[in-house]
Amino acid sequence: MGERRCLLVGSQCDTQEHLSRLGRAVTDLDAVFRDLALGGCRPALPDGTSLLLDPDASALEEGLRTAVARASADGATLFVAFTGHGFATASDFHLMTRKSSVGKPESAYALGKSFTDLLLEHPHLDGLVLVLDACESGHVLTVLGDVFKDIARSTGKRFEVLVSTGSGAAFACAFTAALARLMRSGTGTPRAFLTAHSALPLLCGQLRAQHPSHRVYDRGTEVSYNDPSLWLALNASRARRGIEQLADLLTWYRPTAGADTLAGQLDGHRAVAVTAPAGQGKSAFVASQAAQHDAVAVVTAATTPETFAEELARDLRRLPGFPAAVSTFRQTTPDAVLAGLDALHAQVLGPLALLGQPARVVVDGLDQLSATAHDPVLAGLDDLASDPRLEHVSLLVTARTGARLPHGAREFPLGTATRAELASYLTERGVPPHLHATILDRADGNWLAARTYADVAGALETADDLPSSLGAAFDRSLDAARTRPDRGDPLLDAVLTVLAAAGPGPVLPMSLLMEAVRLLAGPEPAHLVRDVLVRLQGLLVRSAAGTDEELVGFFHALLVEHLTSGDDLDLFEDLMGPPAPDGTEEPLPPSRRVRVTDGHGALADVLHARVPHQTQGHGTQPFDYALAAEPEHLWRAGRQKAVLHGLQCRTAARPADNLARWSAWLPRLTDAFGERSAESLTARHQLSGCTEATGRRAEALALARRLADDCRAALGPRHTATLAVRHDLIRWDDGGDLDERLEQAHALVSDVQQVHGPAHADTLGAQQTVAWLIGTRDPALGRTYLEEMLPTATRVLGAGDARVLLLRLNITYRLKQEGRQEEARSALAELVPEMAARLPAHDRHVLTARANLVELTAECGRHEEALAQSAELVSAMERVYGDEHPDVLTVRSNYAVHLLRAHRRSEALALLRQVANDQTRVLGPTHTVTLATRAFLNRLDGG
Numbered sequence: 001m002g003e004r005r006c007l008l009v010g011s012q013c014d015t016q017e018h019l020s021r022l023g024r025a026v027t028d029l030d031a032v033f034r035d036l037a038l039g040g041c042r043p044a045l046p047d048g049t050s051l052l053l054d055p056d057a058s059a060l061e062e063g064l065r066t067a068v069a070r071a072s073a074d075g076a077t078l079f080v081a082f083t084g085h086g087f088a089t090a091s092d093f094h095l096m097t098r099k100s101s102v103g104k105p106e107s108a109y110a111l112g113k114s115f116t117d118l119l120l121e122h123p124h125l126d127g128l129v130l131v132l133d134a135c136e137s138g139h140v141l142t143v144l145g146d147v148f149k150d151i152a153r154s155t156g157k158r159f160e161v162l163v164s165t166g167s168g169a170a171f172a173c174a175f176t177a178a179l180a181r182l183m184r185s186g187t188g189t190p191r192a193f194l195t196a197h198s199a200l201p202l203l204c205g206q207l208r209a210q211h212p213s214h215r216v217y218d219r220g221t222e223v224s225y226n227d228p229s230l231w232l233a234l235n236a237s238r239a240r241r242g243i244e245q246l247a248d249l250l251t252w253y254r255p256t257a258g259a260d261t262l263a264g265q266l267d268g269h270r271a272v273a274v275t276a277p278a279g280q281g282k283s284a285f286v287a288s289q290a291a292q293h294d295a296v297a298v299v300t301a302a303t304t305p306e307t308f309a310e311e312l313a314r315d316l317r318r319l320p321g322f323p324a325a326v327s328t329f330r331q332t333t334p335d336a337v338l339a340g341l342d343a344l345h346a347q348v349l350g351p352l353a354l355l356g357q358p359a360r361v362v363v364d365g366l367d368q369l370s371a372t373a374h375d376p377v378l379a380g381l382d383d384l385a386s387d388p389r390l391e392h393v394s395l396l397v398t399a400r401t402g403a404r405l406p407h408g409a410r411e412f413p414l415g416t417a418t419r420a421e422l423a424s425y426l427t428e429r430g431v432p433p434h435l436h437a438t439i440l441d442r443a444d445g446n447w448l449a450a451r452t453y454a455d456v457a458g459a460l461e462t463a464d465d466l467p468s469s470l471g472a473a474f475d476r477s478l479d480a481a482r483t484r485p486d487r488g489d490p491l492l493d494a495v496l497t498v499l500a501a502a503g504p505g506p507v508l509p510m511s512l513l514m515e516a517v518r519l520l521a522g523p524e525p526a527h528l529v530r531d532v533l534v535r536l537q538g539l540l541v542r543s544a545a546g547t548d549e550e551l552v553g554f555f556h557a558l559l560v561e562h563l564t565s566g567d568d569l570d571l572f573e574d575l576m577g578p579p580a581p582d583g584t585e586e587p588l589p590p591s592r593r594v595r596v597t598d599g600h601g602a603l604a605d606v607l608h609a610r611v612p613h614q615t616q617g618h619g620t621q622p623f624d625y626a627l628a629a630e631p632e633h634l635w636r637a638g639r640q641k642a643v644l645h646g647l648q649c650r651t652a653a654r655p656a657d658n659l660a661r662w663s664a665w666l667p668r669l670t671d672a673f674g675e676r677s678a679e680s681l682t683a684r685h686q687l688s689g690c691t692e693a694t695g696r697r698a699e700a701l702a703l704a705r706r707l708a709d710d711c712r713a714a715l716g717p718r719h720t721a722t723l724a725v726r727h728d729l730i731r732w733d734d735g736g737d738l739d740e741r742l743e744q745a746h747a748l749v750s751d752v753q754q755v756h757g758p759a760h761a762d763t764l765g766a767q768q769t770v771a772w773l774i775g776t777r778d779p780a781l782g783r784t785y786l787e788e789m790l791p792t793a794t795r796v797l798g799a800g801d802a803r804v805l806l807l808r809l810n811i812t813y814r815l816k817q818e819g820r821q822e823e824a825r826s827a828l829a830e831l832v833p834e835m836a837a838r839l840p841a842h843d844r845h846v847l848t849a850r851a852n853l854v855e856l857t858a859e860c861g862r863h864e865e866a867l868a869q870s871a872e873l874v875s876a877m878e879r880v881y882g883d884e885h886p887d888v889l890t891v892r893s894n895y896a897v898h899l900l901r902a903h904r905r906s907e908a909l910a911l912l913r914q915v916a917n918d919q920t921r922v923l924g925p926t927h928t929v930t931l932a933t934r935a936f937l938n939r940l941d942g943g
Contacts, residue, residue: 003076004546006033006041007067009052009060011084013096019084023053025173026083029180033079038183038233040547041079044071057097060109065118072122075527077230077546079129083176086134093140112144119151119159126527127230128159129196133175138166141215145222152217158227158534159217162196165210178206179232186236192544193231218534227534229546258415259285265412271385271395273366273405276414278558279448282398285414286364293360293396294319299368300505300553304628305376305657309343312361316348319359323884325351327922331886331929340694342656344380353389362396367403368505368557370632371668374404376660381406416445429454438463442470448556452477455538471562474539481535493594494521495532499540499554500563501599501633506543506551508603509621513552515610516602549621564596601637604630613649626650631665640672644679648686655693662687676714681707681721688728697732704728718755723748723762731769738777745770759796761803764789768807775814783814800838802845805831809849816856825856850876851891854898863901870895884922886929889915893933900940912937 010026012019030051033039043050044067052063064080071078085096087108094100094108101107109115119128132140140163151157164175182202187194200214216226262285266272276282283298295315297308316322329350330338338346352359361384369377385395385406399405401413417425419440425447426436431454439457443449449470456476460466467473478496482489498516502508514526533540533552539559543551554560611626627650631643647665652658666683673679684707692700704725711722730744749766756762767789775782786807793804808831815824832853835846850873857866874895877888893915899908916937919930 003074004039004041004079005044005067005071005076006030006039006050006079006081007044007052007063008033008050008081009055009063009083009095011052011060011082011095011097012054013085013100014098015101016085016096019173021173021177022083025176025180026051026053026081029081029083029176029183032180032183032233033081038236039079040234044078044080046070054098056099057107057109060095060097061114064109064115068118068122068125071126072124075124075126075525077127077129078125079131079232081131081133081176083133083173086132086137088136088139088143091143093137093143095134111140112147116144116147116151119157120154123155123157124525124527125155125157125159126530127227128157129162129230129232130159131162131179131196133164133170133173133179135165135169136167137163137170138168138211138213141213145215148215148217149221152221156528156531157218158230158531160196160226160230161215161217162200163213164207165212168210170210174207175203175210175212178203183233184236189235191235193228193546194233194235195226195228195231197226199232227530227537227545228542229530229534229550231546256281256417256421258417259288262412262414263289266396269394269410270391271406271409272397273409273411274396274398274414275401275403275405275411277401277446279446279556280414280416281447282414283364284447286362286396286398289362289396293362295359296362296364298505299363299365299377300507301368301370301503302505302507302625302628303369303377304373304624304652305380305660306343306652306654307624307628308373308377309347309380312344313347316352316359319355321355321357322351322359324922324924325354325356327884327886328354328924328927331923331927336695340656340696341654342376342380342660343652343654344377345383345656346654349380349383349387349390352384352393353387355392357392359393360396361393364398365505366397366399366405368503370628372631372661372664373628375664376657378404378406382408385409417447417450418445422447422450425450426454431457432460435460435463435466438466442466448558449473456480470558474559474562477539478536481532481539490521491517491524491528492532492535495529495536496563497594497596497599498602499552499599500560500594500596501603501636502553502629504555504557504560505553506541507553507625507629508551509625510550510552511548512603512606512610512622512625515606516599519602519605520598551621563594597637600633601639604633604637604639604642607633608646623650627652635668640669641679644669644682647683655690659687659690659694662690676710678715678719678721681711681714684710685721685725685728688725692728692732697734701729701732704732718751720755720762723752723755723766726751727766727769730773738773742770742773745773759792761797764793764796764803768810772810775810775817779814779817783811783818786811786814800834802839805835805838806845809835809845812852816852821856821859825853825860825862828853828856847873847877854894858898858901863898867895867898867902870898884918886919886923889919889922890929905940909937909940912940 008026008030010022012022033041034043034050041050045063046066049063052059055063067078067080070076082095085100087094087096087102089105092105092110092112094105094110096102096108099107119125140161148159148161152159164170179199182199183194187198187202189198191198196214197216200212203212216223218227259281262274266274274282274285295312297311299308313326326347333350341350363381366378366381381395381397384390384393385408395406395409397406397409405411422440422443422445423436426439427433431439435457439450439453443453452470452473453466456467456473467476482492494517495513497520498513499508502513514529517529518524533542539555541553541555543549554563607622607626607630611622611630630646630650634640634642634646643665647661652661662683666680666687669683670677670680684703688700688703688707691703708722708725708729711719711725715722726744726748730741730748733741745766749763749770752760752763752766768786771782771785771789774785790804790807790811793801793807797804808827812824812828812831815821815827828849832846832849835843835849839846850869854866854869854873857869870891874888874891877885877891892911896908896911896915899905899911912933916930916933919927919933923930
């Protein structure tokens with residue numbers, strides 16, 4: 001996203017009434033624009049200036065010129081606000097500075113001449129919002145309306161103008177003050193952002209004597225829509241994210257009799273499913289009900305089990321008692337059990353079972369789940385709908401008719417709208433009455449069809465001018481977005497191609513869209529891509545538009561199916577009826593010709609090049625999208641062999657979610673390559689590894705034994721896959737005879753060396769297993785073996801490789817077992833900074849190493865040093881987990897012990913009391929950890 005910048009101007013005029021509130025009002029508005037949690041703007045001028053108070057004419061002109069030129073050069077969005085005095089002439093509107101006079105245009109800044117010349121000279125702004133609070137500022141919209149249209153046509157720019165009044169007075173900077181208050185307080189609606197469009201009615205309500213106005217200009221015309229990326233401020237009173245995503249569906253929504261009846265029928269059921277064909281209004285219905293629920297998740301094709309769980313958990317954290325339930329669940333559930341849970345059970349269902357109060361959950365669009373996410377998400381929802389421990393939780397889902405529903409969910413079909421209800425909607429949309437009957441016939445009670453026809457109806461003279469099918473109506477909207485409908489539009493085609501590959505809903509991070517479009521259409525500036533998105537406005541949904549977190553996608557699955565289908569004969573028969581027998585259906589227009597394979601290929605290339613592998617990017621939008629979508633993009637781009645590598649390189653955070661991922665892909669890989677192929681056997685190897693990682697070792701061993709036989713038969717005893725499975729069997733067979741396992745491990749090392757040579761990662765891995773087995777019996781001998789391996793491992797893998805760092809960590813562990821604490825401490829003190837620099841901050845090995853270092857340092861009698869290390873560990877843990885995570889409370893308690901050893905008793909007691917209070921609130925007063933802390937405190941107080 002291009003940077004957001006602002007320049008605010010407040011100017012008195014010696015020949016006009018003094019504005020006593022000007023300085024305060026403009027300063028406050030400037031502060032709101034620059035507040036990164038609200039307006040999110042940077043200063044527009046290079047010296048860090050965003051506010052010009054009482055500039056002279058030359059300073060005003062120079063400030064505006066510099067702001068526009070810099071924003072254009074950087075592709076930034078610019079917000080310019082002027083508060084003060086102004087006057088209109090027949091052909092312009094003039095901003096007055098200190099020495100200006102009414103009737104002397106040369107003494108003021110000519111907005112129509114000077115500012116518009118700037119925009120033509122610097123055409124690469126990524127959008128402009130002009131805010132004017134001056135008397136007669138409404139004349140700007142009439143006197144300069146045609147000028148603004150010409151600028152929009154010449155530059156292809158989107159810009160908006162918000163004025164404080166019409167042809168009358170603007171009183172005492174009231175508009176500027178009201179706008180600042182509104183940007184601070186929010187709108188009280190579920191929408192994520194405050195735009196000029198949404199602010200206008202609220203400002204009009206507060207300033208009844210002034211009549212504020214708003215206009216939007218795009219591609220040479222004044223338009224009724226607004227660019228969602230040109231928001232003024234984040235809505236300070238915005239709702240939960242799920243409700244935000246559904247809010248746009250309520251713009252024209254009016255409850256129907258059938259929907260009202262259905263809403264009444266849902267009460268009293270633990271789990272219900274609202275079903276209907278595509279376009280029937282399921283999401284709009286659930287949007288109207290969502291505010292009554294505690295958690296809302298909107299499903300898209302990019303939803304993963306992890307992101308689904310996080311979306312629900314994020315909403316539930318607002319529910320009183322849920323954070324404490326999360327902490328209790330983590331503390332009372334054994335680590336081995338936690339490791340085997342998927343994200344939905346670990347983050348949502350487990351804590352909900354301990355909540356002890358009603359909770360209401362909504363899931364919209366269940367039928368949109370990808371093949372990879374479908375089974376694990378549905379399995380979790382099955383438990384939510386049927387587990388006796390979750391009887392206090394109600395579930396509402398929506399899905400297309402015929403979709404698989406949670407077990408036990410009662411299905412309620414959503415009926416079609418009546419002709420009268422759709423006719424009322426068309427009237428409200430301003431559709432000419434002479435078109436109603438034809439639209440109603442073609443819509444046949446379907447909201448999506450009615451909306452799509454209304455979008456293209458405009459000022460059509462006759463019903464014969466209406467598109468003959470829903471697909472043709474989509475094409476009419478797409479053609480309207482073209483800069484030249486009679487010619488090609490490569491940039492638009494590239495955007496359509498990428499979005500069609502991404503699928504419906506706000507799924508694709510804007511940064512990835514930009515990169516993929518550049519691969520297809522060349523290095524177009526980012527602001528031109530966003531211009532295309534505005535032209536496609538009615539066909540898209542955009543989440544967090546105009547921010548670095550923006551997600552974009554087509555508004556409905558039927559549009560994606562239309563763009564990617566080979567013909568238009570059968571796709572919409574459920575909405576339109578069969579095609580006319582005389583063959584009069586409309587021919588396939590150019591806007592339909594989307595080579596979706598190219599879109600999949602472009603996204604696959606971008607994800608491979610731009611998104612980190614492994615876990616470095618977990619929790620970021622690009623990584624989450626890659627985790628969900630990269631294998632599917634590769635598959636649909638015809639790169640099936642690359643799918644295996646993509647699945648191996650990018651892993652979910654929880655073993656259970658990785659297990660579900662491989663379980664979903666194994667049948668497809670087997671069908672494509674054969675049951676005994678290297679690809680299928682490699683996938684089975686990953687599956688057994690994920691099974692073991694969830695704590696199901698006996699099951700994993702059984703899978704590995706069968707796999708070992710199949711690998712030997714299909715690939716031979718020395719194939720890499722066969723050797724890897726043998727390695728797993730040795731590592732996992734804890735109940736086996738140690739001497740026998742050691743013999744197998746030495747044989748494995750010999751075989752791997754023959755295949756790969758001594759200086760290979762697989763050889764080093766097998767050798768480390770030998771060292772581990774030896775060390776369980778003789779720590780000193782195991783350490784010696786590890787130390788002999790270290791030089792080769794460092795040379796082959798690199799000193800910063802995670803495997804080398806963990807090898808060194810194991811050496812310190814063996815040193816401690818031998819009772820050589822000082823040597824272990826010294827080695828660990830050197831290792832911890834390297835691990836912290838190379839591995840993610842949340843990596844458990846890093847935190848374990850830091851905790852071990854604190855313990856060893858104290859055991860070596862270096863209490864002041866241990867105290868400092870303990871304080872650093874507390875800070876690190878708080879950065880990763882927050883102030884109230886149970887593990888953070890534990891390390892804070894340990895820090896208090898180190899304070900005692902340093903003879904800082906009063907500090908230690910104060911900290912322990914605070915920790916005890918936090919544990920009481922987070923874990924509960926009867927939790928064993930809370931009781932232990934309080935018992936320790938009592939002993940200290942008694943001593």
